[in-house]
Amino acid sequence: MTDLLRPRVLGQSPTRVDGPAKVTGTARYAGDQRVSDPAYVHLVQADVARGVLTEVDVSAAQALHGVLAVLTPDNAPRLASTDDAELAAFQSHEVAFRGQVVAAVVARTREIARHAAALVRVEIDQRPHDVHLSADRDDLYAPEKVNGGSATDTEQGDIGTGLAHSPFTLDQTYTTAWYNNNPLEPHTTTALWLDGDLALYESTQGVHTTRESTARVLGLAPERVHVIAPHVGGGFGSKGTVHVHVIIAALAAKAVPGTPVKLALTRQQMFSLVGYRTPTIQRVRLGCDADGRLAVVAVDAVGQTARIKEFAEQTAVPSRTVYAAPNRRTTHRLAALDVPVPSWMRAPGECPGMFGPEVAVDELAIACGLDPVEFRIRNEPDVDPDTGKPFSSRNLVACLREGARRFGWEHRDPAPRARAESGWLMGTGVAASTYPVNRIPGSVATVRCTAPGRYLVSIGAVDIGTGTWTSLAQIAADALGADFTDVEMRIGDTARPRASVAGGSSGITSWGSTVVAAAREFRRTFGDHPAEGAEASAAMPEDDVGEEYAMHAFGAQFAEVRVHADTGEVRVPRLLGVFAVGRVVNPRLARSQLIGGMTMGLSMALHEHSVLDERFGHVVNHDFAEYHIATNSDVPHVEAHWVEEHDPHTNPMGTKGIGEIGIVGTAAAIANAAHHATGVRVRDLPLTLDHFLE
Amino acid sequence: MDSEIQLRVDGRRKRLRVDTRMTLLDALRDGIGATAPKTGCDHGQCGSCTVLLDGRRVITCLTFAVAHDGADITTAEGLADGEWLHPMQRAFIERDAFQCGFCTPGQVCSALGMLAEVEAGHPSVATDDLTGPVELTDEEIRERMSGNLCRCGAYVNIVDAVRDGAR
Amino acid sequence: MIPFDYRLAPDVDGAVAAATGWGGVAFLAGGTNLVDHMKLGVAAPEVLVDISRLPLDAVEELPDGGLRIGATVRNSDLAAHPAVRRDYPVLARALLSGASGQVRNLATTGGNLLQRTRCAYFQDLSTPCNKREPGTGCSAIGGYTRQHAILGASAHCVATHPSDMAVAMAALDAQVTVLGTSGRRVIPLVELHRLPGDEPHRDTVLSPSDLITAVELPPLPEGTRSLYRKVRDRASYAFALVSVAAVLRVEDGVVRDVRIALGGVAHKPWRARRAEDVLRGSPVDGSPADEEVFRRAAEAELAGAAPLAGNGFKVPLARNTVVSALRGLSREER
Known part of the structure; x- marks a missing residue:
């Protein structure tokens, strides 16, 4: 058990400290940073999915007035490390996916750079490509591990016997689409070399992790790379790892000594260069007895990865933890294709992996005549079914019950296609949600007394919209016994002590624990009346209980759906989520995180789908006109609530992480509601109108 | 090809030379150093670059600066008077109507432009009676704010903020 | 984007004169679609003639009860015009269901008519497209066709016209006034746009120096009702899958x-x-019996539909939307 902070400012709802800068537009994002007389970079991409570059003719581009340099595989400097093939910019003439960067123009203005990029003539000896994902491929392989470090396959009991003895069984295949993260701020780098040091104003989820990766690729000592990111326009995982544009910006700046360069990806380029969520194919097998008690839970997940770099989405992992069943099996298989490199997208694994199984549970509940809330409650495990460890806290049942109460579930008529209103068929649905409590080691924080009673807290964390500026100050205030307004944060810069990446909903757990440790160290050293200038640092404490408990957040998602009887148009008039996420640091900001996740889940359910044209190997709908994300009109009513949850094991704040759980289960709840409305069971996302047309 | 234009941006007169190819958005950002209008898609598909142009909300990424000589532009920065925020901006903070904040300056400008349209009695596709007065229902706010995408998913808070800010 | 020469048109005749004799010339009004295409490299004019300041921005109520709409009237102003809201609700709703508020404040009547297809392959220079580069082939056939045609397409092009406004105007029998080098002429709106045939690069019957100056709407007789129903993949800010x-x-x-x-x-x-x-x-009395005739009418139109792999759903969708629209109109308060 950790020494829990006594909440004072924790649990309060101060508004965002970066609010005024954001509503006035004066907050500086990576592309807003003022540098003197910058040059602009525009990228040239391969237009075939596989081949060998035979010529990159830059003469016409180079001849254009205002062009300063054109980088290609023929002239770019060699990188120190090409271990990460995604980052090996211009190191080879091989084209491994359509959209790979084959040249970069540096010019005096954006207009010239863009014009010159169009003049670069690229010749590629095209080779046959293979971008077809299917569960029937004979070359699917099992990765060594899946994302997050989990085992690729698990098996307990015997699936065959379990199914044979189950009066109710299900064997269905569900698919989720290819999704692109699409933060509103395109990935942007402003790069400048000064005396052999590289400064990067970067749109990133981790300034220190960006420093470390970039330094490794460029062969620099990490301290020579300075990364600054005071404000980041969303990331959702796509800014969690370094992508190739960062390396290219550094090379481009090197090519024009003394001149800073700005490289902003276009929205279209983001569809091939900054990661995405793999499409998934999920075969789900369930078996239960007449009382709805599960005897079998089996999920076999297939996804894709890039031939040049493996990313294994942990799609089947959440099924290991949610429900009890004696016979269990999960597998992950990958197809390595000539596609862009997939990566993290909000709740990798959990988000797609709670679609298939949670629709399957709805189907099985209906099959055995049980209410889907009750079905889930009956399958609540006593301990983590995967590891056998006790849960540090687990309140899925409380979420389901509280959600049902708030949503008005008790009056629900289970019959599908039984309600209509003004030409719309109405239905409701539910799904469970879960997300692990992740902690990433390696953060350090410094607390300094700047004036009597005033403190400066430094940690190289970032705020990608999560509210770090505000919530870390709240934690520091409670840890120091100071007022919220007496704490000033310094984050978003490698000049601050090292911090882990903003990923895996781990920020508050990792950085918050570190800030608490530093504050406690500060008080231990300097007492309650420190001198001005007193300063103490501490690293994130070792996790002493993590091995004893399974730690997860849970939630229940409820959706109301209407489907137009004539046109099949699908709308979600209401979403309601209840979550068990430990202690909530700032209810105002936490609610935003949860409704934000649910809104993205709605968008996934109804709209999102990166359409791959297998003939060319590219995402055809690579802009916001065609890759639809939900608009304001699509999201009439989203409510997020949480149950009181006291978990003394997770960290000193008692938190569990809230950035991702909101997107988990949403799509399943909506699909289940659409079935309730129409009687049509859709197992393939998105739920476009054509599924419901008659 | 360059051309000289004059703009009034957030109350300040600016004279600048622009490449005829320069969009109004790039002229504001690169030419004048304004940071409130943002480049989210650069193709009129997200609304992050929304400003008030001669009092009306417009996107700035699909129009050339050279065609706007003499224009009066207000960005989100110009809505505030130093530390004193516009009531709409205060409502956005109070309602936590943003997370990453990247779409926010465009949302705020769009909200004010939209309210002026409502004030003038302009209907939207959500208005039942095209000839009657417009009532600012939540459905109206949602439809009228749909040109501003928010990937963080702050829409329901944006509607709350716009409703508050309209008072 | 290649550099271009920017010229502010002095007057309407001057605009046409300025555009005459140039290969790569384009009129610039609101810019929304043209600038988009210039950024994508789909359009590369060498001269832009800015007509946005010409006195073509008025909506006039005509003595016969009709309406004359200037070519540079902003979409939002047209939708808000009292006569449009009162007499042509189909047009007001079509305009208001297009794009977004801040785009409609820029986009003009003429520009809306002349907007080009949103076919993803047309907009992407790295894929073949007969409309963009005649003779290179149609990538949409055999590809992503959700936004594509089910009626009147050819083996060379299956693109759709993306306008909402123009659909309403087609139903209103609008007339388009065009000023060209040989003077003024009037073209029925339904004849302004072409079917692709074997010349899909030609969207309309206009030549590059033809300037649309106005659109005229004939009056609608007393008792006429109209509506616009747009079905799309999200609730707002999206192009139509089908509209009626x-x-x-x-x-x-x-x-x-x-x-x-x-x-x-x-x-x-x-x-x-x-x-x-x-x-x-046909007899129509607002009763459920109307449904049958509405359905027969829709099916008669769609009998000639030739959907592509991937957009077959548009046939029942169009049928149902037509029926739904007619049902709505016939049951409206009289």
Whole structure:
């Protein structure tokens, strides 16, 4: 058990400290940073999915007035490390996916750079490509591990016997689409070399992790790379790892000594260069007895990865933890294709992996005549079914019950296609949600007394919209016994002590624990009346209980759906989520995180789908006109609530992480509601109108 | 090809030379150093670059600066008077109507432009009676704010903020 | 984007004169679609003639009860005009369902008519497209066709016209006034846009130096009702999968006048004459029995539909949307 902070400012709802800068537009994002007389970079991409570059003719581009340099595989400097093939910019003439960067123009203005990029003539000896994902491929392989470090396959009991003895069984295949993260701020780098040091104003989820990766690729000592990111326009995982544009910006700046360069990806380029969520194919097998008690839970997940770099989405992992069943099996298989490199997208694994199984549970509940809330409650495990460890806290049942109460579930008529209103068929649905409590080691924080009673807290964390500026100050205030307004944060810069990446909903757990440790160290050293200038640092404490408990957040998602009887148009008039996420640091900001996740889940359910044209190997709908994300009109009513949850094991704040759980289960709840409305069971996302047309 | 234009941006007169190819958005950002209008898609598909142009909300990424000589532009920065925020901006903070904040300056400008349209009695596709007065229902706010995408998913808070800010 | 020469048109005649004799010339008004295409490299004019400041921005109510709409009237101003809201609700709703508020404040009447297809392959220089580069092939055929045509397409092009406004105007029998080098002429709106045939690069019957100066709407007889129903993949800010503009006048329980145009289904706003023929003279009384005739009308129009792999759903969608629109109109308060 950790020494829990006594909440004072924790649990309060101060508004965002970066609010005024954001509503006035004066907050500086990576592309807003003022540098003197910058040059602009525009990228040239391969237009075939596989081949060998035979010529990159830059003469016409180079001849254009205002062009300063054109980088290609023929002239770019060699990188120190090409271990990460995604980052090996211009190191080879091989084209491994359509959209790979084959040249970069540096010019005096954006207009010239863009014009010159169009003049670069690229010749590629095209080779046959293979971008077809299917569960029937004979070359699917099992990765060594899946994302997050989990085992690729698990098996307990015997699936065959379990199914044979189950009066109710299900064997269905569900698919989720290819999704692109699409933060509103395109990935942007402003790069400048000064005396052999590289400064990067970067749109990133981790300034220190960006420093470390970039330094490794460029062969620099990490301290020579300075990364600054005071404000980041969303990331959702796509800014969690370094992508190739960062390396290219550094090379481009090197090519024009003394001149800073700005490289902003276009929205279209983001569809091939900054990661995405793999499409998934999920075969789900369930078996239960007449009382709805599960005897079998089996999920076999297939996804894709890039031939040049493996990313294994942990799609089947959440099924290991949610429900009890004696016979269990999960597998992950990958197809390595000539596609862009997939990566993290909000709740990798959990988000797609709670679609298939949670629709399957709805189907099985209906099959055995049980209410889907009750079905889930009956399958609540006593301990983590995967590891056998006790849960540090687990309140899925409380979420389901509280959600049902708030949503008005008790009056629900289970019959599908039984309600209509003004030409719309109405239905409701539910799904469970879960997300692990992740902690990433390696953060350090410094607390300094700047004036009597005033403190400066430094940690190289970032705020990608999560509210770090505000919530870390709240934690520091409670840890120091100071007022919220007496704490000033310094984050978003490698000049601050090292911090882990903003990923895996781990920020508050990792950085918050570190800030608490530093504050406690500060008080231990300097007492309650420190001198001005007193300063103490501490690293994130070792996790002493993590091995004893399974730690997860849970939630229940409820959706109301209407489907137009004539046109099949699908709308979600209401979403309601209840979550068990430990202690909530700032209810105002936490609610935003949860409704934000649910809104993205709605968008996934109804709209999102990166359409791959297998003939060319590219995402055809690579802009916001065609890759639809939900608009304001699509999201009439989203409510997020949480149950009181006291978990003394997770960290000193008692938190569990809230950035991702909101997107988990949403799509399943909506699909289940659409079935309730129409009687049509859709197992393939998105739920476009054509599924419901008659 | 360059051309000289004059703009009034957030109350300040600016004279600048622009490449005829320069969009109004790039002229504001690169030419004048304004940071409130943002480049989210650069193709009129997200609304992050929304400003008030001669009092009306417009996107700035699909129009050339050279065609706007003499224009009066207000960005989100110009809505505030130093530390004193516009009531709409205060409502956005109070309602936590943003997370990453990247779409926010465009949302705020769009909200004010939209309210002026409502004030003038302009209907939207959500208005039942095209000839009657417009009532600012939540459905109206949602439809009228749909040109501003928010990937963080702050829409329901944006509607709350716009409703508050309209008072 | 290549550099271009920017010229502010001094007057209407001067605009046409400035555009004459140039290969790569384009008129610039709101910019929304043209600038988009210039950024993508789909359009590369060497000269832009800015017509946005010409006195073509008025909406006039004509003595016969019709309406003359200047070419540079902003979409939002047109939708907000009292006469449009009162007399042509189909047009107001079509305008208001297009794009977004801040785009409609820039986009103009003429520009809206001349906007080009949103076909993803047309917009992407790295894929073949007969409309963008004649003779290179059509990538949409065999590809992503959700936004593509089911009526009137050819083996060379299956693109759709993306406008909502033009669909309403097609149903209103609008007339387009064009000023060209040889003077003024009037083109029925339904004849302005072409079907792709074997020349898909030609969207309209206009030549590059032709300037649309106005659109005229004839008056609608007393008792005429109209509506616009747009079906799209999200609730707002999206192009139509299918849209229906319908104008209906029922007298003594019989359809006296009906005009239907479909959007999202063809290379041009698709006037549904076959459906109109079925409906004209049919008894309609607002009862469920109407459903049958509405359905027959829609099916008559769609009998010639040739959907592509991937957009077959548009046939039942168009049918149901037509029926739904007519049902709505026929049951409206009289």
